[in-house]
Amino acid sequence: MINLLYWTRRRLVPFLAISIIIPFISGCSSLSAPIVVASGAGIGYVLLQSHSRTGKxxxxxxxxxxxxxxxxxxxxxxxxxxxxxxxxxxxxxxxxxxxxxxxxxxxxxxxxxxxxxxxxxxxxxxxxxxxAGKSNLNSRVNDALLTTQVRASLLDSEYLNGHKIKVVTERANVYLLGTVTRKESEIAADLASSVSGVVRVVKVFQYL
CATH class of the missing domain: 3.30.1340.30 (Histidine-containing Protein; Chain: A;)
Known part of the structure; x- marks a missing residue:
């Protein structure tokens, strides 16, 4: 299941749900020992799965x-x-x-x-x-900056592996791609939406 959801400053608005069949590929995902993480505010979750993509x-x-x-x-x-x-x-x-x-x-x-x-x-x-017409240079430079800031925020988080999430930004709209748990997708979208200048976040995730 791939869910495309708009996030606008922590407000979730359903946009589109696209269902696809994703064949199981041996070695693409693995179970690890549960890891409990929590923030200072007492909010946490259990990371049950990790996913690494193959070179192929x-x-x-x-x-x-x-x-x-x-x-x-x-x-x-x-x-x-x-x-x-x-x-x-x-x-x-x-x-x-x-x-x-x-x-x-x-x-x-x-x-x-x-x-x-x-x-x-x-x-x-x-x-x-x-x-619309082609975006100008200033818009693309701003998109590149937002992409860098969102990536940094994801990589800095102790609650998910930011390396497995791809970030694309167009006209300050941030698209997140990757294979994650639903909890990780919520955390990633929340982190991206908190970056100043981001208009909205669209999740294009495949779920574990």
Whole structure:
């Protein structure tokens, strides 16, 4: 189950739920001894599982990311008809493809989605492309800064392993990808939403 949920300053608003079947892959997850952690306020949880991705999984995601990006950049329909009017980012995690960025025409976005879906390795394509003109340099610099700050917050937390969460930021909207427990997803979203300048947080997690 992948849940996309908007978080706005600790307020949770259901946005979209997408169900997919995730085949069990031997060695992808392991059970560890329960670890009880608690904050000074007395809030804690029990970490029952840890998940480490294999080198093959990383490689497959990188190859799919590059293939989709290359297809979008070289597509004659997009380049000839629309020119350099789009700004698209492709992010892949365990075959789940997240499309973010901006494009000014709906048919342009539809074509990009079709291209992403054309690869057999794409298990699910999630479209978060804004119907708008390309973001400016200041906006992208701000997004890069927010990504760095959110990552630092996740890595600094004693309640989850921030290394297994991927962070993508577009127009101050933060997307979180990874394989986590539901409790970890709540903590990660709460940490990301607490970073100054973040407009909203969207969870694109796969759950243990």
């Amino acid at each position: 999984e990383y490689w497959n995601d990188q190859q799919l990311d590059r293939a989709i990006t290359r297809a979008i950049n070289k597509d004659k329909t997009l380049t000839t008809k629309y020119g350099d009017t789009k700004h698209i980012n492709v992010t892949v995690f365990n075959g789940i493809v997240l499309l973010t960025g901006e494009a000014p025409v709906e048919t342009q976005i539809a074509r990009i989605i079709d291209l992403a879906n054309s690869f057999s390795a794409s298990r699910q394509v999630i479209n978060r492309i804004e119907l």
